[in-house]
Amino acid sequence: YRASLLHFNDDPAFHQNAYSWHEDGLLIVNDGHVHVAGDYAQLVDFLPPGTPLHDYRGKLIVPGFIDTHVHYPQTDMIASPAPGLLPWLDKYTFPTERKFADPAHAAQVASFFLDELLRCGTTSAMVYCTVHPQSVDAFFGASEARNLRMVAGKVLMDRNCPEFLQDTPESGARDSEALIQKWHKRGRQLYAITPRFAPTSSEAQLELAGALAKAYPDTYLQTHVAENTDEVAWVKSLFPQARSYMDVYDRYGMLRPRSMYAHCIWLDDADRQRMSETGSAISICPTSNLFLGSGLFDFERADAARVPLSLATDVGGGTSFSMLQTMNEAYKVARMGGSYLPALRMFYLATLGGARAMQLDGTIGSFVPGAEADFIVLDPQATALLARRTERTENLEELLFAIAMLGDDRTVAATYAAGRPVHRRAN
Ligand code: GUN
Ligand code: FE
Structure with missing residues (x-):
């Protein structure tokens, strides 16, 4: 070429x-x-x-391009209006994800989603499926058919969401383990243990997710953290014993190599330090953070702690599948925070930065x-x-x-x- x-x-x-x-x-x-x-x-x-x-x-x-955080089931609800994360989840996200109980629906959306990524130049992603194991089979099936290197996992959530989307600590762990055995390292497919975020998992579920992460150390782990101030306050009330939101995950052994934390807006320096020393990575989601009014990612503090950084769309919270559009908004987020992102660094974050954050450098x-x-x-x-x-x-x-x-x-x-x-x- x-x-x-x-x-x-x-x-x-x-x-x-x-x-x-x-x-x-x-x-x-x-x-x-x-x-x-x-x-x-x-x-x-x-x-x-x-x-x-x-x-x-x-x-x-x-x-x-490598998009390190995106929800394929949210393709059909991209650009849904709501005043912030929590109302947006209730009004659009959960009803949309319910439809993925149907494997035919899941397969059809997975196909559209992957073709859209490819149109935008994204060849690898870390992808959330839904709580339904069949949504994971549909996704990996569509990825395998295109021979793409993709990381994905079944969402774990057993509380604080509609009952029709809940698993249990035991069923979630059992289904995840079966999916690991079926898909992890089959061709180019890789599995990510995927607790949605701390508020929708019981302590028992986080415990089992951490145990699974320990039992299968070469799998991935992905979740959301410190995206929105209402969410941070909610986590504080649900886990009063934890030092911080990130500390909740730390207590369950979820900070480790190949763990990917989306957003990381409302962290403190102790959180960043823990991420750095445990080999955990950050997925920066600028279009989503601006769209939902979540906040501005602090590049300077993250770089000071040398946490591995990567870039992501977070569709459906994000407003574009294009990593070029995502760079555009990352640049403006950096400017608003008094930092400067050269274009060379943006292209790094969208390629090798993502691969390194996933410990896949040398591979992609x-x-x-x-x-x-x-x-x-x-x-x-x-x-x-x-x-x-x-x-x-x-x-x-x-x-x-x-x-x-x-x-x-x-x-x-x-x-x-x-x-x-x-x-x-x-x-
Ligand atoms: N926090 C928990 N679930 C979600 C989600 O689906 N999207 C975003 N942006 N944040 C979340
Ligand atoms: Fe997300």
């Missing part, structure tokens, strides 16, 4: 030479994996005669030799305005910045998963 190539080997906020840029680059893919990425002129002679060469000159190839998120060949073709000429603006950019940072601010699904000309085309934009 001949194009301009960009990928990262480290976080540009902390390291010089954290990225590779080949203006006239060549990405050589063999058997679904990256063979090598570099300058066209240096590599072209190594191509065996007869190798098909895809010419994407004038476009950029970057690793497929970059073009190191042997990585799975998930990549996207970005077209700076996708729209008249983007073309006009990018023609006038003077360096890589300006070019990427314009793409992050003005780009969306239209900017993604093609998406490849494991070396195979899975989306091509119609012109």
Whole structure:
């Protein structure tokens, strides 16, 4: 694949030479994996005669985007109005998730959802299903059919939500364990133990979720934390013995490598310190946080504690499946908090940052030799305005910045998963 190539080997906020840029680059893919990425002129002679060469000159190839927090069952309720998180959950989320008791409905939404991700250039995600085990089977089935690397899990919730969506501590743990045995590491699929958030799990359920996380240390764990001030106050009243909201999860052994915490807006420095020392990661959800009025993520405090950061849409709380749109709003959130996010860092967060937060670097998120060949073709000429603006950019940072601010699904000309085309934009 001949194009301009960009990928990262480290976080540009902390390291010089954290990225590779080949203006006239060549990405050589063999058997679904990256063979090598570099300058066209240096590599072209190594191509065996007869190798098909895809010419994407004038476009950029970057690793497929990684969305580290998204709810596939909420696809049909994206952009539902409500004054804040808790009323939004009651009015839209829970009734929508109820429908996933029906496997046919779940399969149909999972298909639409994954095709939408691919249209937006997202090739991997950490995904919440619903409380219904069949919603997980539907999701992984659709992911397997497209050969995508996806992480997903059955939501655990046994209180403070409608009865039709409740499991029990025992049934939740039993169903999760069966799903781990069925799906974890089957092809490219990975399982995440998924307690929705502290308010909807009893202490018994959190206990069993923590035990499961310990019994299956190579699985993932995902949940929400410190998203909204009403939610934080509610957790304080439900768990008066805990030092903080994050401390609730810590007490049940849920801070560990491969644990992904969405939002992390109302944390304190002790919480961040615990995340850092336990190898837990943050999923930043700017479109959701602005839409629901949850708050502004503090990049400076998170970076001071060196917590691994990643970027996410959080659809249906988020308002777009596009990680470019998500970068746009992350940039503004940082500005409102007095921080500055360079475009290079935004692209890092949406690719290698996500992979590292998931401890999947070397597998996805970059073009190191042997990585799975998930990549996207970005077209700076996708729209008249983007073309006009990018023609006038003077360096890589300006070019990427314009793409992050003005780009969306239209900017993604093609998406490849494991070396195979899975989306091509119609012109
Ligand atoms: N907290 C608990 N459940 C949810 C959810 O579905 N979306 C968001 N944004 N926050 C939550
Ligand atoms: Fe969420």
